[in-house]
Each structure stands twice: as structure tokens, then as C-alpha cells.
Amino acid sequence: MKGVYSAPGDYIYFKSQVPLHKIPIGTKQWRYYDFGPKAVPPLICLPGTAGTADVCYKQIMSLSMKGYRVISVDIPRVWNHHEWIQAFEKFLDAIDVHHIHIYGTSLGGFLAQLFAQHRPRRVRSLILSNTFLDTRSFSAAMPWAPIVSWTPSFLLKRYVLTGIRDGPHEPFIADSVDFVVSQVETLSREDLASRLTLTADAASVGPLLLTDSFITIMDTNDYSAIPQQLKDEVSERYPGARRAQLKTGGDFPFLSRPDEVNLHLQLHLRRVGVEARPDLVPGIPKGGSGGSSSEEKEKKDPEDPAKDEDPANDDRGSSDNPLAESQLPHAPESSQSHSLDDQLVSNAIVCHFSNVDMMVSLHLGFLKNQHTIPTETVMRLCAEIFALHLLSFYVGSLYISLNCNRRVGQVV
Template sequence: CLLDDLSDLCDKVFFQDYHTVSMDFESDLSQSTEYKSFRSTVPLKQVVVDNDGLKVWKLYDAGPRGVRCPLICLPPVSGTADCFYKQILPLTARGYRIISIFNYTDSAPVFWMLPATLLKKMIIGRFPRKLMDSQIADSIDFMVERLESLNQSELASRLTLNCSPAYIQPQKVQVEVTILDVFDESALSQTVKEEVYKCYPSARLAHLKTGGNFPFLARADEVNIYIQVHLRAYEGTDKSATDSGTPVER
């Protein structure tokens, strides 16, 4: 019975050591039918944002083109635009337009001196190394794979933006705000979370019992429900993320 219990446990939890990931690593999510369907149906677009053609934004734009106020998804430091494929596929099928953007900037005054390998270790070092359920483990595997695709300039610019002091004056945010948070361990400290709550005291709180650092992958169904609930407040207005002629499924 003990062996059976251990076997069941091994089917549900994993221990990950992301410091030993090779360049040939392929995650289960990137090999999934859902991800392959996304890559085959939603084209990756490139937009040049300067005159010399060196700065390029990569993005996925899916859903009704008539929507003028789409849902914008910005990936974390370790991710690329395709990390939101679990939102893009189901939500566009319900009539929403979604744009997922991976942008590049060369403003990296400190990190540009460090090699890409060291920059990747700085990011991977924030990932948990302990027992976790399979969906959270798969989400980290996928993001580590995305991280391996970033070059030194992209990593340096992202880390610079992530570490630069910045402050949004919440009183100037004149839209509904929903804060999605998880109760289990993540890279964000409790202090940072509490500061966000203080900045947006009127925000709706969407809590997930678990989800790790990437709940949009590990708990995609729950995240998508919260997104739809948030966007319903704008249906029928000029801020709607759906085409006015496309009914949204409930």
C-alpha cells in the first residue's frame, strides 16, 4: 500500500531543478496539441518601432479586427508573447480580441555587461525548487523553455525595466481594476502584494488557491473566467474587448 501511495504521489508532484536545463529542453506544454494548434492558427507578427529597423516588437493579434479596445497581455521577464496561448485560444473563440506583445528595448545600463547565461540564472533562481503539482511544474517548464529563446539584449532590457523604479498614480487610473493573486508561493513577496492592494483599494480581488508564478498557464480555466468577469463591465461600450456584433458565450 505504501508503494502504491508513493506511486500516486509521483504522478501528481514533481521536484524541479531548473539550473540544469539544457538548450535542447522541450516542455510538455510546447509539445501539446493545444499549443501546436495555437502556433499553426495565430501568426506571429513583427512591428518595427524605429527608423533603422533594429527595434522590433513581436506580437500575436487574434480575434475580431473590428474591436478597437482589445485585451493586452504583457509577458513576465522570463516569457514571450506565446505564453498567453491558453487565454488567446479560448477567449477569442468567445468573441474577444487579444493582443499579446513581446517588446524589446536597448535601455539596459547595468545588465548589458552580464552574459546571457548569468542573466538566465538570475531569473531561474527565483523559481521554486520543491514538490509541486504537475500543472504548476508544466507551467514553469514552459516558461524556462521560453527563457532559453531570449538573447542577451532581450534579457538585459527586460531586467532593466523590471528593476527600474517606477510608480503609477492610482488616482489617475479611471478604469475598473481586478487584481489576480495566488495563495501559494510565488516570486512576489507579501510586502509587494500588500503595496499593490493599498494602491488600488477599490480593486476587485480574484484569488486562486494555487497557481504558482504563472497561473495563466497552470490554472488557465480559472484565470479565463476572471478575465471574462472583468471584461463584462465594458460590454456594449467603446471599451469592449469584443465585437459589438459578436455575442459573448456565457
């Protein structure tokens, strides 16, 4: 993949705006992104064996704009599950976070459950995606696990990549695979050996004090590296958990189906009581510092507070690179609805009745001042006017045809 793969544009923009943090805690080096209002309990993203903190960049961009705080971390270089629990707790203490919500995929989901089991006071809810309850099947598939720390890097990468389904993919899934493969290339031999050790080391998730209503299981229905039997065991363990099934998405739905994943994450956070704080999201220029962009927003509608509900987000008030709403891409659903409304209110409808031209114009300024007129009313009005236009055209054509027939009869 080296020399062929090029990073997507939104990822390049993400890297230019969101700072990457690297802090040593004890003997462990932590690499993570932390973005969003500090007052909001964070959603911590734990990737799988092949993932890094970067693979959840679409979740960071989307949820932070809505007023949520998202922390995406690399799994540090630990060699057993007890060491993972201690290291992760020290990391939370270092960044001054006490209560968390975890979104874990694959190995990350397994580690999230272990941490929730042994540190129940810190974990408020779980979102588990394509994950498992124990490591028996993986340890059976890795008889060479005792020497994994001595295995060359290229063999470890090859083993990790063989877990990703090969063959033709849908374009969005193929792009997600390419991105994750590029992230695997950045991992060192020690990082890969550590993660494979965590996957093969004998361990299982015990009973959780967390009630099932605070757990969401979000799996893909097409395929994943985690066998379906292991995913079914997770569903059976938490019968009262919420289900969020994705028809497609492969191993990395957070990249291939970001809109659906972000929606389910947002619904989960709302359900467990996490309130977004868009009022704490800086980035919208209020004075003259915004230049022409701020002036255009004031000209559109300076009195409409709904325009400022979803500004861009930053994780610190005095950041040098605040994410502005005018810079970050909007969600597809919002852009489509706004474009439809703009087309409806900007087009003038001209109707001809007999020989009289009647101009019916729907002015943009008029509709924007009349907030009580719904889009359905405008569309129904357009349909009625268009029907009247067709009726008048039909009557006129019929009249001309009858008149011509009468004149021809007189001549004959």
C-alpha cells in the same frame, strides 16, 4: 531543459493556426500575436521578465473563440521606463489601436500601471496579477545592475530562473514552469538585460486617473516570485478594485490555471463594458465547404441558434487559416455538461413491474425537439423509475420467499 522539454499539443496547434507578427517601429522590434474581431477593444497581455508573447496562448485561444480580441506582446528592448511608454504608444499607433485594456503580470503589470499613469486616455481598465508599485526592493537585490548590459547571457538566464521557485510542484504548475523556462531559452542576452534593467531602474507608480472600479487584482495565494508585501501594497493602493484570488497557480497562473484566469478576464471585460462579438468570428462552415463536419452539425439541430454562439475566432476575415469551432478544443465545463446530457438522453431505461415488462425509452430525437424539458426533470424521472424497479424487485422476492416457506410447511 534543451533536448528534454517537448511543447504541449495545444501550443503546437496554436502556433499552426495563429500568426506571429514581427514589425519594426523606429529602432524597436515588436513581436506579438493579434487575434480576434477587430471591432472589439483589445485586451493586451504584458508578460513578466521571463515571459514572451507565447505564454498567453491559452488566453488567446479561449477568449478569441468567445468573440474577444486579444493581443499578446513581447516586452521590446528598451532601457528605461520613459522609453517604454513612448515605444508602447508608437506600437499602438502602428496597429491602429486607441483604447485598450491591459492584463499585466509581474513586470508587465508594473509597466501597465506606468503607461496608465502617463497615457490615461488610452487605458480603459487594468487586470494586475502578482505585480508591484515600485522597483526599490529589486534594485537593492541587484547591486550589479549598472553592468547588466555587459553580463553574459548564461548568467542573466540563471539569475532570471533563480526567481522561479525550485522544488516539487503540482503537475499543472510544473508544466507551466517548464513552458516558461523553454521561453527564456529563446530570449537573447540584450532582451534579458533590458528587462532586468527595467526591473531594477528606480521608478514608482504614481496616482492613476483610472478609477478603482476599473481595476481587477488577480493574485495567487500559494507563492510567487513577487514578495507578498509588494502585492499587499498594490491592494492598498487600489482599495476599490475588484479581487480575484486564486488558491494556487504559482508564478504563471495564466498557464497553470487557464480556466480560472480566463473566466476572471471575461468577467472583468464584461464589467467594464467590453462586449464580445461572436457574430464577427469566422470559421464555421455555412455552405458545402465544411465537408462532413458541417453536415453533422446540420443533422444534429439545424434550427438551434445556441449551437453557434461560441464559434472559433480569427483576427482577419480573409485569413488562410481560420480557427474553426470544430477544430479548437472546447472548454472543460461545456464538454462535461454536453457529455452528461448526451448520456441521459441516449440511454434507454427498462423497468419490470411483476411479470409485465414495461419499456420506458428516452429517445434522443424526442428530447432534442422538446427544448422545454430541463435536465433536472430527466434525472428525477430516471430516479423515480429506478426506485420503482427496486420496489418491484423487492416485492417479487418477498412473494417468492413467502410462497416457498408455505410449501415447505405443507410438506413437513
